[in-house]
Amino acid sequence: MLSSMNLTGELSGDISSLSELQTLILVCCGFTGLTPDTIGSLQQLVFLSLNSNNFSGPIPPSIGNLSKLCWLDLADNKLSGTIPVSNGITPGLDMLVHTKHLYIPNSLDV
Numbered sequence: 001m002l003s004s005m006n007l008t009g010e011l012s013g014d015i016s017s018l019s020e021l022q023t024l025i026l027v028c029c030g031f032t033g034l035t036p037d038t039i040g041s042l043q044q045l046v047f048l049s050l051n052s053n054n055f056s057g058p059i060p061p062s063i064g065n066l067s068k069l070c071w072l073d074l075a076d077n078k079l080s081g082t083i084p085v086s087n088g089i090t091p092g093l094d095m096l097v098h099t100k101h102l103y104i105p106n107s108l109d110v
Helices: 013-017 037-041 061-065
Strands: 023-027 032-034 047-049 054-057 071-073 101-103
Touching (some): 037 061
Parallel strands (some): 023 047, 032 054, 071 101
């Protein structure tokens, strides 16, 4: 868990190399840029909290691949676009059937 670390820059797509990671809490760290699409390959992830950073752009649809995810918090970022919904070809947040806590910015379109 990293919290209030005053980190700068983007979260690397290499995060996907942490294949056994179950909890990722990066709150108030100062990350910027896009949330890496590779985050959706962390198949063991149960808890994902990226809130209170400066992530921008869309929510990666690949997060819908995280079938074990119980907690998702993306609030207080600069995310834009629509909430990704699966369409038979690409995943979406509607596939997160085990998620009990889903907190996303209300600035996104449904």
